[in-house]
Amino acid sequence: xxxxxxxxxxxxxxxxxxxxxxxxxxxxxxxxxxxxxxxxxxxxxxxxxxxxxxxxxxxxxxxxxxxxxxxxxxxxxxxxxxxxxxxxxxxxxxxxxxxxxxxxxxxxxxxxxxxxxxxxxxxxxxxxxxxxxxxxxxxxxxxxxxxxxxxxxxxxxxxxxxxxxxxxxxxxxxxxxxxxxxxxxxxxxxxxxxxxxxxxxxxxxxxxxxxxxxxxxxxxxxxxxxxxxxxxxxxxxxxxxxxxxxxxxxxxxxxxxxxxxxxxxxxxxxxxxxxxxxxxxxxxxxxxxxxxxxxxxxxxxxxxxxxxxxxxxxxxxxxxxxxxxxxxxxxxxxxxxxxxxxxxxxxxxxxxxxxxxxxxxxxxxxxxxxxxxxxxxxx
Amino acid sequence: xxxxxxxxxxxxxxxxxxxxxxxxxxxxxxxxxxxxxxxxxxxxxxxxxxxxxxxxxxxxxxxxxxxxxxxxxxxxxxxxxxxxxxxxxxxxxxxxxxxxxxxxxxxxxxxxxxxxxxxxxxxxxxxxxxxxxxxxxxxxxxxxxxxxxxxxxxxxxxxxxxxxxxxxxxxxxxxxxxxxxxxxxxxxxxxxxxxxxxxxxxxxxxxxxxxxxxxxxxxxxxxxxxxxxxxxxxxxxxxxxxxxxxxxxxx
Numbered sequence: 057x058x059x060x061x062x063x064x065x066x067x068x069x070x071x072x073x074x075x076x077x078x079x080x081x082x083x084x085x086x087x088x089x090x091x092x093x094x095x096x097x098x099x100x101x102x103x104x105x106x107x108x109x110x111x112x113x114x115x116x117x118x119x120x121x122x123x124x125x126x127x128x129x130x131x132x133x134x135x136x137x138x139x140x141x142x143x144x145x146x147x148x149x150x151x152x153x154x155x156x157x158x159x160x161x162x163x164x165x166x167x168x169x170x171x172x173x174x175x176x177x178x179x180x181x182x183x184x185x186x187x188x189x190x191x192x193x194x195x196x197x198x199x200x201x202x203x204x205x206x207x208x209x210x211x212x213x214x215x216x217x218x219x220x221x222x223x224x225x226x227x228x229x230x231x232x233x234x235x236x237x238x239x240x241x242x243x244x245x246x247x248x249x250x251x252x253x254x255x256x257x258x259x260x261x262x263x264x265x266x267x268x269x270x271x272x273x274x275x276x277x278x279x280x281x282x283x284x285x286x287x288x289x290x291x292x293x294x295x296x297x298x299x300x301x302x303x304x305x306x307x308x309x310x311x312x313x314x315x316x317x318x319x320x321x322x323x324x325x326x327x328x329x330x331x332x333x334x335x336x337x338x339x340x341x342x343x344x345x346x347x348x349x350x351x352x353x354x355x356x357x358x359x360x361x362x363x364x365x366x367x368x369x370x371x372x373x374x375x376x377x378x379x380x381x382x383x384x385x386x387x388x389x390x391x392x393x394x395x396x397x398x399x400x401x402x403x404x405x406x407x408x409x410x411x412x413x414x415x416x417x418x419x420x421x422x423x424x425x426x427x428x429x430x431x432x433x434x435x
Numbered sequence: 436x437x438x439x440x441x442x443x444x445x446x447x448x449x450x451x452x453x454x455x456x457x458x459x460x461x462x463x464x465x466x467x468x469x470x471x472x473x474x475x476x477x478x479x480x481x482x483x484x485x486x487x488x489x490x491x492x493x494x495x496x497x498x499x500x501x502x503x504x505x506x507x508x509x510x511x512x513x514x515x516x517x518x519x520x521x522x523x524x525x526x527x528x529x530x531x532x533x534x535x536x537x538x539x540x541x542x543x544x545x546x547x548x549x550x551x552x553x554x555x556x557x558x559x560x561x562x563x564x565x566x567x568x569x570x571x572x573x574x575x576x577x578x579x580x581x582x583x584x585x586x587x588x589x590x591x592x593x594x595x596x597x598x599x600x601x602x603x604x605x606x607x608x609x610x611x612x613x614x615x616x617x618x619x620x621x622x623x624x625x626x627x628x629x630x631x632x633x634x635x636x637x638x639x640x641x642x643x644x645x646x647x648x649x650x651x652x653x654x655x656x657x658x659x660x661x662x663x664x665x666x667x668x669x670x671x672x673x674x675x676x677x678x679x680x681x682x683x684x685x686x
Contacts, residue, residue, distance in 0.1 A: 217532075293532075301528035305590075308489045309542050310517040 063117055065090040069099055076106045076139075078130070081115035084123035093129050100133070109134050109141040116147065124153055195314075195392050199322070202315045211315050218320045225286050226328035230335060232285065237269070237277050237336035241343025244268055248344075249352050258352035262362035265344030270367050274336035275375040276423060278329060279382035283415035287390035290321055291411035294394025295404040303395070313395060322387040329383030330376045337375060370435055378426055382419050389415035442467045442598060442630050443488065448497035450483050457483050459656045461497070463649050465598075470624060470631040470644045472664070474680070475651035481634045482525075484651065485602055488632065489522055501598075518546065520598040521591030525606055527583035529575035535562070535586045536571030542593045561589040565619065581612040585619075592623060599623070601633040605640050617643045638681065650677045 065082040084090060109130075116123070127146065131154070134141050143151040172180070205211045248261040294317055297303050306313050341363055348354045354362075393411040397403050443465040450457040457480035465471045473481050486492040488499060490508030499506040501516045529538050539558045543549060549557070562568050565585040575583055584604065591599060601620065605613035617640050624631050635641060641648055641664050648667075650660040660667060660677040667673045668681050679685075 297531070300526060300531065301524040302530050304486075304491050305522065305524060305528040305530070305587075307491060308517060308520075308522045309545070310514050311541070311545055 064088075065122075067091055067096060069096070071103045071106065074106050075108045075110060076100065076103060077110040077112060079112040079115070080123075081117075083117050084119040084126070086120055086122040088122075090122055090126065093126055096126075096130070097133055100130075107139060109139050111141065111145040113146055113150075119147065119150060124150060124157075128154060128157065191396060192392065195395070196388075198312075198314050199318060199388075202312060202319055203322075206315070206319055211319070213320060213323075214316075218324065221320050221324040222328060224289075225282070225324045226331060229282060229285060229328075229332060233278050233281050233332050233336050234339045236281060237274060237340040238343040240273055240277055241265055241269055241340035241345075242347055244273070244340075245344035245347035246351070249347060253352060258348070258354050259358060259362055261344065261348045261352065261354065262359045263366035265348075266341055266363040266367040267371060269340035269344070270337050270371045270375045272375070272423070274340055275333045275379035275382060276419070277340075278332040278336045278379055279386065279419045280416055282325070282329060282332065282383070283386045283389070283412055283419065286325065287386040287411050287415045288408045290387065290390030291393040291397070291407045292404055294391060295397030295407040298394070298397045299399050299401070299404060318387075318391040318395070321391055322384060325383035325387040326380050327383075329379045329386070333376055333379035334372075337372065374426075374430060374435060378423065381422060381426075385418045385422065386415045389418065440467050441465065442502060443632070444500040445488075446498045446500070448484075448487065448499065449495040450480060450487055450492070451495040452483075456495075456656060458651060458658075461658055463658055463661050465630060465632060466647075467630055468624075468628065469646040470621070470633065472641050472645035472648040473632065473634045473651065474636055474641055474648050476636070476653055476680070479651040479653045481636070481651060482602055485600055485632070485634045489520065489600055490517060518594065519596060520600060521594065521596035522600045523584065523587045523591045523602065523604060525602045526580075527575070527587035529583060529586055529590070531575050534572055534574050535567065535578070535589075538575070538586065539571075539590045539593050542590065546594060557593070558589075561593055562586070564592070564623070565589045580607050581609075581616075584608070584616065588616075588619070588623075592627065595627060596629060598630045598632065599627075601631065601635070603635055604633060605635060605637040610639070613637065613640065614643075620644055638683065641681070650674075650680065652676060 063083045065084045065088055066080070068079040068081070070077045070079070082088075111127070127150070131141060143154055146154065202211060206213070245261050245265050248264040249258060252258050252260055252264075294303070294313075297317075303313050306316055345356065345359050348359050349356055390411045393407040393414070397407040441464040445461055445463050448461040449459050450461075461484070473484055475481050483492065487494050490506060490513055493508065501519065504512055504516060506516050507513050529535065530541070533541070536555075536558050539561055540554050543554045543557060547554075558571060559568065562571055565588050567582060567585055567589060570578070570582065570586070575586070578586060599620075604616050604620065608616065620631060620633070621644055623629065631644075633640070633644065645664050647661055648664045649658050651657075652659045659674045662673065664681055667677055671678070
C-alpha cells in the first residue's frame with residue numbers, strides 16, 4: 057500500500073521570490089490518477105509575479121502522453137506570461153517530444169476551419185440550394201436531350217446491360233412486393249370486415265379492398281418498396297462509380313454517363329414498376345379475400361363477383377399510370393444522387409439516404425396531386 | 436522547336452475550386468512524342484491539372500490547345516479531341532459491372548463499326564500487350580491492384596490514342612511492378628508513337644521516363660521549372676526547390 061502511495065502522480069509547487077519550482081513525482085501515465093491541469097494552473101496564478109519556472113522530474117517513475125499534455129499546457133501558460141523555463145530538466149524523450157510538438161508547422165493555418173457568422177451561413181446555404189436546383193435542371197435537360205437522341209435512334213442501348221437491369225428491377229422484386237401487398241390487402245380487409253360487420257354489410261369489404269388496392273395502395277406499396285430497394289441501389293452503384301473514378305473514365309472516353317447509366321435505368325423502372333403494380337393489385341385483392349372468406353359470411357364467389365363489379369377498368373389504369381410515374385421519380389432520384397455523389401464512402405451513404413428520402417417524399421406528394429386531379433376529372 | 440511540334444499548349448491556365456486558387460497563369464507545352472512528367476508535392480494540383488487537360492474540370496480562365504485546336508470540354512471540339520486520348524486513372528477506374536474484356540471492348544463498340552469477332556480479337560491483343568492475355572473474363576474485383584492498372588492501360592490504348600495520360604501510375608504498386616509499368620509506358624510510347632503525360636511524385640519513375648518534367652509549386656501557385664530532370668539535378672542554376680524535390684531535400 058505504501059508503495060502505491062509513492063507511485064501516485066503528484067506535483068509539488070514551491071514559490072521562492074522570482075522563481076517557482078514544480079517537482080513532479082510518481083507515475084504520470086494515462087491509466088493512473090493525476091492532478092488536474094486546471095487546479096495546478098490555478099495555484100500557479102495565485103502566486104505573485106515570478107519570472108522563472110523550474111521543472112524537477114527526477115522522481116517521476118514512469119511517464120507517457122499524460123505527462124506531455126500536462127507539461128505542455130503549463131508551458132503554454134508560461135509562454136503567455138513570458139515566464140522563462142527550460143525544457144532540459146524533462147526526461148530526454150519528453151523534452152524531444154515537446155520540442156517536436158511545438159515545431160512550427162510548415163503549412164500555416166491550413167488546418168483552420170473558418171467560422172462564419174449567421175448571415176454568411178444563411179447566404180451560403182441559400183446559394184447552395186439555388187446551385188442544387190440549377191444542377192437538377194441541368195440534369196433533367198441533359199436527360200431530355202439524351203432521351204430524344206435515344207428516341208430518334210442516335211443512341212444505342214446496350215441490350216445486355218438493359219436486360220440485366222430489367223431482371224433486377226422486375227422479377228427479382230416480385231417476391232418482396234407480393235409479400236407486402238398481400239399483407240396490406242389482409243390488413244385493409246381485416247379493418248373493413250370488423251367495421252362493416254356492425255352494419256351487416258360484410259360484402260362491401262370487397263369494394264373497399266378492391267378500390268383501395270387498385271387505385272392507391274398497389275402503386276404506392278410497389279413505389280415505396282422499389283425506392284428502398286432499387287432507388288437506393290442505383291444511387292449506391294453510381295455513387296461508388298464516382299468514388300472509383302469510373303464516371304470520369306466514361307466522360308473521358310466521350311461516353312455520356314446519362315446515356316450509358318441513366319437512360320437504361322429510367323426505362324427499366326418505368327417499364328417494370330407498372331408490372332409490379334399489377335402484381336401488387338392482384339395479390340392485395342387475394343389477401344383481402346382470405347380475410348373476407350374466413351372472418352365473415354362472404355363466400356369466395358361473392359367476393360370475386362363484388363370486386364369485379366366495384367373495380368372499373370379506369371381504377372386499374374389509374375394505379376398503373378401512377379406507378380409508371382413513380383418509377384420515373386425513383387429512377388431519377390437514384391441516378392441524380394448517384395451522379396452528384398461526393399468522392400468518399402460517407403458520400404455514397406448520404407447519396408443513398410437522400411435518394412430514398414427524396415423519392416418516397418415525391419411519391420407521396422405526386423400521389424396526393426394525382427388524387428386531386430383525378431377527382432376534378434372524375435376519373 | 437517549332438510551334439507545330441507542340442501537341443498540347445497551355446496558355447495562362449488558372450485552376451480553382453470555389454475560392455481556393457490551385458494554380459495561377461500556368462503556361463507550358465508538350466511536344467509530340469515526348470514523355471512529359473507533371474510533378475510536385477502533395478496537394479499542389481498535379482491531378483487537378485490532369486483533370487483540366489482531359490476536360491473533366493472547367494478552367495477558371497486560360498486556354499488549352501491540342502495542336503492548334505482550342506479544347507472546349509463541353510463544346511463541339513471537345514468530343515473530337517477526347518477521342519484522341521487515352522487516360523489511365525489512379526486506381527484503374529475499370530467499370531466494375533463489366534469484365535476486363537468488356538471494359539476494353541466498350542470504347543471499340545462505341546466508336547468503331549467493327550464486328551464482334553474482330554473486337555474480341557483486338558481486345559485479346561491489347562490485353563496481351565499489357566501482359567494480361569487470358570484474363571479477359573475476370574471482373575475488376577478479381578484482379579490485384581497492379582493488374583487493374585494494366586487492364587486500365589489496355590482500355591486506355593484500345594482506340595490507339597495519340598496522347599496517353601497517366602494519373603500516378605506507380606501509386607500503390609511495389610517497386611518491381613512500378614518499374615515494369617514504367618517500362619511498359621516507354622515501350623507503348625515507342626510502339627504507338629504516342630505522346631505521354633504522366634502525373635507522379637515517384638522520383639524513380641521521374642528519372643526513368645521523363646523527357647521533360649514540369650514542377651508545380653504550391654506556394655507560388657506556378658510552375659517553377661520545365662526541363663529534363665537529370666539536367667536539373669546536375670545544374671545548380673535551376674530553382675533550388677525543384678532540385679531539393681528531385682534529391683529528396685539533400686541539396
